[in-house]
């Protein structure tokens with residue numbers, strides 16, 4: 401028997417309308433690439449979304465189901481594009497500006513973007529591949545001066561496009577299962593793959609992340625969105641801020657630690673998101689140059705790669721700022737798990753509590769996770785048995801865009817993440833490695849993530865990335881590439897081996913160390929192990 405409740409559409413337009421009706425006075429603050437500050441309200445943004453909707457449908461000929469690309473930093477107009485494009489029934493395809501030009505060309509042609517909205521500062525990248533883009537009819541320039549010169553064909557200026565449009569627009573009735581957004585994976589393993597989010601998955605992801613057990617956002621918060629809008633919809637933050645009534649602060653390209661600290665102070669930001677490399681940078685900058693006043697920042701949500709225990713501890717002890725770890729993938733919208741302590745953990749020692757917070761955490765309601773071992777059986781929830789992490793849920797991908805990819809899914813409908821993990825008795829998941837990064841030495845598995853986290857707890861070490869290298873006797877052995885806090889410091893290898901022997905048994909401890917200036921990073925700021933392996937193989941890891 402069907403329930404007798406309304407079939408109310410869970411769409412991005414529902415989010416926008418709610419944000420406008422309840423929180424029209426809340427602010428969107430942008431720091432533009434030149435460092436200047438722009439502020440307007442959710443209500444102003446709402447009106448511009450309607451102007452944009454008119455421009456998209458009437459001037460640019462965008463129809464329901466069309467793909468519209470964005471190639472832009474985090475800023476107000478990019479938020480307008482999120483809502484305006486999906487609001488007219490088209491798909492907002494956020495293009496990762498840090499992919500290689502070949503990959504960018506591939507994803508634009510593969511998604512068949514009709515129009516691309518591009519930041520003036522990023523135009524030179526697109527100019528290089530524009531002749532190869534098969535489906536793009538117009539480029540709309542954001543933040544470009546009037547006399548901006550470019551070789552891109554058919555260009556329009558964003559502000560001019562909106563200027564003569566009406567603020568009246570009747571949003572079409574949309575099916576909540578229709579596509580609203582698209583993001584390609586960062587292609588660390590082969591070509592990027594398109595993940596097509598639906599209105600419903602976007603809505604449910606955002607509402608769930610708001611709750612206190614999850615991201616804990618409310619109308620008392622001012623949130624800095626460091627995660628780029630060009631990757632996994634900035635973790636859904638442009639949506640959840642409208643639903644929770646949190647002020648949004650957008651840094652565009654001001655992502656250097658000093659710039660972030662300046663914004664945190666100026667805007668009294670109390671919540672933020674970002675990958676660990678960003679927070680490592682901010683932490684070391686604050687240690688070097690302690691801010692004169694205590695920051696309003698209470699909590700930063702971290703994901704994308706493992707949050708080192710030492711960073712959680714350091715931020716908390718020195719600055720009273722809490723790090724909260726989440727795990728996710730482009731394929732999971734992205735947030736799948738989060739690690740927060742529960743009252744039952746209150747009696748534990750600080751060390752034991754830290755160990756739980758350094759795990760990737762429990763699944764959100766609406767998401768299920770399981771661990772499947774090599775022989776295809778389910779791993780027990782004992783915190784020790786390792787296997788592949790699999791996931792299903794209301795915002796998990798069911799199939800990649802235009803790709804036959806049955807190998808990524810199980811027959812009973814779970815998505816195979818490629819992460820090797822454990823789950824403990826309380827459902828806390830811990831990532832040990834990605835399948836391809838695990839080190840198998842003398843038949844025993846070694847977790848590169850655990851070694852990295854331990855090494856980064858050394859006071860002289862800023863970053864540590866561990867890879868497997870060939871070994872005659874053990875087949876593979878770990879090699880640690882290390883970036884020091886102060887370049888002029890020295891650490892002896894014996895000192896590091898001794899340091900690690902507190903937490904690791906002998907065979908797990910790297911005997912090989914390379915001191916480098918910077919760990920190569922992927923397009924989304926993670927340690928690029930593929931690149932480290934390549935540099936090592938070519939003898940260029942110095």
Ligand code: ADP
Nearest residue numbers: 585586587703704705706726727728729730831
């Ligand atoms: P890509 O898959 O292209 O690297 P994603 O941003 O989708 O891009 O990355 C997802 C992967 O990032 C996960 O499969 C996992 O390996 C890693 N990851 C994400 N969050 C965490 C975390 N908190 N700890 C450890 N690894 C993480």
